[in-house]
Amino acid sequence: MDAPVVELRNVSKHFGEGPTRVDALRDVSLDVHPGTVVGLRGPSGSGKSTLLNVIGCILEPNAGTMRLNGELVYDGRWLRPDLRGLRLEKIGFIFQSHNLLPFLNAWENVAIARTLAGATLARAKARALELLNYLGVEHRKDAMPGQLSGGEAQRIAIARALANDPRIVLADEPTAALDSQRAGAVMDLLRKVATERRTAVIVVTHDEKIFDRFDHIHLLRDGALEAMQAQAA
Amino acid sequence: MNLALKDIGHNLGRFLLTCLGLSLLLGIVLAMIGIYRGLIQESLGLVRAADVQVWVVEGGTRGPFAEASRVPGDMREAIAAQWGVAAAGAVAYQNVEAQHRGATKRLLVVGAQIAKPGEAPSVTAGRAILRSRYEAIADASAGLALGERITLGRDSFTVVGLTRDLVASGGDPVVFITLRDAQKLQFDLAPAAARREAARATAAAGSTDTVNAILVRLLPGVDPQRFVREIARWKHLSAYTQAEQETILSRSVIERARRQIGLFTSLLLVVSTVIIGLIIYTMTIDKKKSIATLKLIGAPDRRIIGLIVQQALAMGLISFAAGAALINATHGLFPRRLVLEPADAVTLFGIVLVVCLIASGLGVRTALKIDPASALAG
Numbered sequence A: 001m002d003a004p005v006v007e008l009r010n011v012s013k014h015f016g017e018g019p020t021r022v023d024a025l026r027d028v029s030l031d032v033h034p035g036t037v038v039g040l041r042g043p044s045g046s047g048k049s050t051l052l053n054v055i056g057c058i059l060e061p062n063a064g065t066m067r068l069n070g071e072l073v074y075d076g077r078w079l080r081p082d083l084r085g086l087r088l089e090k091i092g093f094i095f096q097s098h099n100l101l102p103f104l105n106a107w108e109n110v111a112i113a114r115t116l117a118g119a120t121l122a123r124a125k126a127r128a129l130e131l132l133n134y135l136g137v138e139h140r141k142d143a144m145p146g147q148l149s150g151g152e153a154q155r156i157a158i159a160r161a162l163a164n165d166p167r168i169v170l171a172d173e174p175t176a177a178l179d180s181q182r183a184g185a186v187m188d189l190l191r192k193v194a195t196e197r198r199t200a201v202i203v204v205t206h207d208e209k210i211f212d213r214f215d216h217i218h219l220l221r222d223g224a225l226e227a228m229q230a231q232a233a
Numbered sequence B: 001m002n003l004a005l006k007d008i009g010h011n012l013g014r015f016l017l018t019c020l021g022l023s024l025l026l027g028i029v030l031a032m033i034g035i036y037r038g039l040i041q042e043s044l045g046l047v048r049a050a051d052v053q054v055w056v057v058e059g060g061t062r063g064p065f066a067e068a069s070r071v072p073g074d075m076r077e078a079i080a081a082q083w084g085v086a087a088a089g090a091v092a093y094q095n096v097e098a099q100h101r102g103a104t105k106r107l108l109v110v111g112a113q114i115a116k117p118g119e120a121p122s123v124t125a126g127r128a129i130l131r132s133r134y135e136a137i138a139d140a141s142a143g144l145a146l147g148e149r150i151t152l153g154r155d156s157f158t159v160v161g162l163t164r165d166l167v168a169s170g171g172d173p174v175v176f177i178t179l180r181d182a183q184k185l186q187f188d189l190a191p192a193a194a195r196r197e198a199a200r201a202t203a204a205a206g207s208t209d210t211v212n213a214i215l216v217r218l219l220p221g222v223d224p225q226r227f228v229r230e231i232a233r234w235k236h237l238s239a240y241t242q243a244e245q246e247t248i249l250s251r252s253v254i255e256r257a258r259r260q261i262g263l264f265t266s267l268l269l270v271v272s273t274v275i276i277g278l279i280i281y282t283m284t285i286d287k288k289k290s291i292a293t294l295k296l297i298g299a300p301d302r303r304i305i306g307l308i309v310q311q312a313l314a315m316g317l318i319s320f321a322a323g324a325a326l327i328n329a330t331h332g333l334f335p336r337r338l339v340l341e342p343a344d345a346v347t348l349f350g351i352v353l354v355v356c357l358i359a360s361g362l363g364v365r366t367a368l369k370i371d372p373a374s375a376l377a378g
C-alpha cells in the first residue's frame, strides 16, 4: 500500500480554558491512503468538523504531529508559513452548502481556483470545462449558481475542489442536502476521483444511506476515534 | 478573472444607483469649485477691465470694493496733473435696484467719465457712451437690449452698448453711465435726510462732486510703486497699485466665499467618504461567505484586498466621471458663472481616489478578519 497522504499522530484540540474548556479532539491518530474514500461519523458535537478543519489546516491543533503528502506540517506549531498556499495546491474542499461564489458562473467558479494557483485564464477555463465534462455538468457551464439545482451545484463544487489536482479532498456532509439518488451519485463521483486520480477523500457524514460507499468509516465520540470499521466497498 | 468587476456585475443595479448618488455629490463639489473660480473671475473682471496701474481712494480706506471710499471729484484734475500720469478718470460705484419689464433687477451702476480710465471697456455690441447724459452701457447678463430704455432713479437711460462678463462680485450685472449721471443718481437715491444734508453742504461748499476712486493710467516706464508712495503723502488720499487693489478685493470679497465653499466642499467630500465606506462595507459583509470560501480555497490576502479596493476605486471613478459629465453638460443652466478648470478636476479626481482608499479601509479590515472556517459552517 502507498504511504499515507494524511498522517495524524496524537492530535489534540481544545476550545476555551478552565470551566468552559471543550476537548474537541483527544489524541487522534489517523492515516488516510491515496485512492481511498474514508468516512467520519459520530454524534453531533463529537469533533468531526474539527478534525476535518485540522486536516485542512484551517484550525491549529494544540498537540501532536501532522503530515500531509509526506511533509511534516504540524509539530507543536505550524511548520509552514504559507498555509493558504498549501491548501491551494494540495487540498480540495467540498461543503454541504456548495459555497459557490454567487457572482461567478459555473465554469468561472471552477477556474478561479486554478487561476489563484497561477494558471492563465485560458488554461484555467480549459481545465474547468474538462472537469465539468468529467462530472457530467458541462451543459451548465454558463449558468450562475442561483440557477443551478442542488445536485448540479454540488458537482460544480466538486469540480472546483479538483481544479488543482489536490492530493486530499475534504468534504463536510456533502450529501446532506441531496436526496438519496443524488447522494449516491455524488459518492460515485468521489469514488471515481479517488480511484482515477489517486486522491485521498475524507467525508464527514451522518447519512446512513451512504455508509456502504466507504473504504473505512472512523467513528468519533467525544473527540476520540473509536475502533475502525472496515466496509466492503 | 477580475473578481471585483464580476461582483459589481452581479449587483449592477445597486452599484450604479450608488454611483448615481455619488456622482451628484461630486458634481456639486465640482460646481462649487467652478462657482468659486467664476467668482474670482467675475469680481476681478471689473477691476481688470479698467486697465489702469494705480487706484487713488479715500485716505485710510482700502478702496470702494472693501469699504466706503469718498474722494472729492476735483482731485482728479490734481492727479492728472502729476508727473508720469497719462490719464486719470474718476469713478463712482453704486448698487441700484431697478424696475425693468415688471421685474426688480439688482445692478452695479458705474459712473465714469467719457474717454477716461474707468469707462466701459470695449463693447460687444453698440457703441461707447458719447453724450454726457442719459446713455448707458449694460452687461449682457442684465438682459437689456440695445436701444432699450431703463429707469435708474428719476431718470430714464437708453442702452447704447453691451459688454460681456462684467458683473459685481455678488453677481449683479454692471451698467455704465456717465459720472455726472451717476452723481445725480446717488443724490436721487439717497434718503431724504441725507439729501437735505447734502443740499446744505452744497450751498456751503458749492459742490456735490464726490467720487469713489480715481483711476490712474501711467506713462510707459513710470513705476506704479513710486507713484503710489507719492500720492500717499497727500492728505486725505490713499493709493494702491492694480495688484494691491486685486489682492484687497480677493481678501475682502473672495476670502469669505472661499472659506464657505471650502467648508461645503470638505463636508461633501467627508459625506462621500462615509457613503463609499458604508457601501463598500456592506458589499463586503454581503460577500462574507464568498470571502471565507476564497480564503479556504487558498486565495492570498492581496487578492481579497484587491477585490475590495478595486470596487471602491471603480465606484469613485465612475461617480467622478458621471459627476463631471453632468456638470459639463449643465453648466450653462447655473445662475452663476461656472469656470471649470481642468486642473481643479484633476485635483478633485486625485482627492476622490484617496477618499476611495480611505473608505475601503473598513471593508478591508472586516474582510481580513473573516475566518476561513466560517465558510464550512452551514
Ligand SMILES: Nc1ncnc2c1ncn2[C@@H]1O[C@H](COP(=O)(O)OP(=O)(O)OP(=O)(O)O)[C@@H](O)[C@H]1O
Pocket (backbone or CB within 6 Å): A015, A016, A022, A023, A024, A042, A043, A044, A045, A046, A047, A048, A049, A050, A051
Ligand atoms: N470555534 C469553536 N469554539 C468553541 N467550541 C467549539 C468551536 N468549534 C467547535 N467547538 C466545540 O467542539 C466540539 C466539536 O465540534 P464539531 O463542530 O467538530 O462537532 P461535529 O462533530 O462536527 O458536530 P456536528 O455533527 O453537529 O456538525 C463541540 O462541542 C463544539 O461545541
Ligand SMILES: [Mg+2]
Pocket (backbone or CB within 6 Å): A048, A049, A050
Ligand atoms: Mg460538523
